Amino acid sequence: MQASILDLDYVLGHYNYWMFVILMMTGLYITVSRGNLIKKIVGLNIFQTSVFMLYISMGKIIGGTAPILVDNPDAVYSNPLPHVLILTAIVVGIATTALALALVVRIRETYGTVEEDDILAMEHEMEFGSGLPQGGDRG
């Protein structure tokens, strides 16, 4: 397991974990570096999907089949437990995404923008009182 990085067996056995990390960090980067709230949500979705991929790939057995029972008694099944976990996580994911998007719609109605910088500037203005933000009376 502590073999050289250049060992093909080691690379083939681990490249997909590295790919998940790359995708996850892309999602994290979109979330933290972009000010647009919708894009942040897309970034979070990418982050979330790459975590799903990590879980699912840990349950995979080479030469196995999907965990639906077949007549062949020698069949090898991939681990069904990560599938159950992720199946429910996806549905919770859409529920939280829908809630986040609804919040974005309300933020746009209250502040007139969905850019984080503009919202923070308005909050600052409101706190230190130099006039009301535009569109602040909607909703």
Place this chain on the structure above:
Amino acid sequence: MSPGLVGIAIIDILLFTFLVVTAIAILRLRNLFGVVMLAGVFSLLSAALFVTLDAVDVAFTEAAVGAGISTVLMLGTIALTFREEKKPSHSALLPILVCAVAGAALIYGTRDMPAFGAPDTPVQTHVAPDYIARTPVETGVPNIVTAVLASYRGYDTLGETAVIFTAAIAVLLLLGASGKRRESKDSEGKE
């Protein structure tokens, strides 16, 4: 090295290339319509990846939920907000640094992970064989995922259903129950 591993590796590398390209395109693009469409593409590609990893139920859900419903909801949101993203005003240095450090730590962590697809890992040897052996005898349901979801872990799924229900209530609270809002549009400005 088994031929199965090489076969799956070729498909996976192809899909991962597409996934990474899509993720970077999402990062670079500022037209939100394009971003949302690419997010749908990303979900569909990950559904394809789930099929190669034997998770057919998950792939089905991801394709229906990630590529279908969430794309529609995001399009609905940009219809209510804006189609263009503003240029980021901050320097990208700190986020890149944070992501690079976190990514390096995670990749260092994968050195201890068992090889992909190995049948003798702790994940495969502890609880799963028990469920696979018990499902046909105790439930008679061929799809083990369904059996675990609805029977063995029924409490989880009950909570799950309640979460979905709660999300609907929360969205209705935030956006207003439909039908009502349109009728009261004229009096709404004074809220």
Place this chain on the structure above:
Amino acid sequence: MEHHSILRVISKLLIPPIILYALYVQWHGDYGPGGGFQAGVVFAVAFILYSLVYGVDALTKIVPPRLLHAFAGIGVLIYAGTGIVTMLLGDAFLGYNALAHDPVHAQEWGIIIVEFGVGVTVASVMMTIFIAFASHNPPLKDQDW
């Protein structure tokens, strides 16, 4: 959308198979990939497609939001109610073995019932959320797109 006749005809052709497929996924989830979550989403997609082509008002005429809100709750109640029934029959909460004389049949019955509850909730919640977004008064006009 009156002038998009291709969209209207194609969606009319597509919606019945989508609903049929959703029902297949719902009731065949024990044997193949599928189950309540997927079936609910696919079922909702048929109605969302209808609403995308014909407008939200046309959709709310077919499925009034009040009905959807009720069904979202009913689905959860079917699920939780199954648990209560199994408790009354002398087993644990959601212990399906008490539902029939043969435990294996009872498990199958229990799974089918709770999956149905999940499907009802997911379908009506997805439609509710879509209608909430789509019928929210938009600040952006159609021609600005």
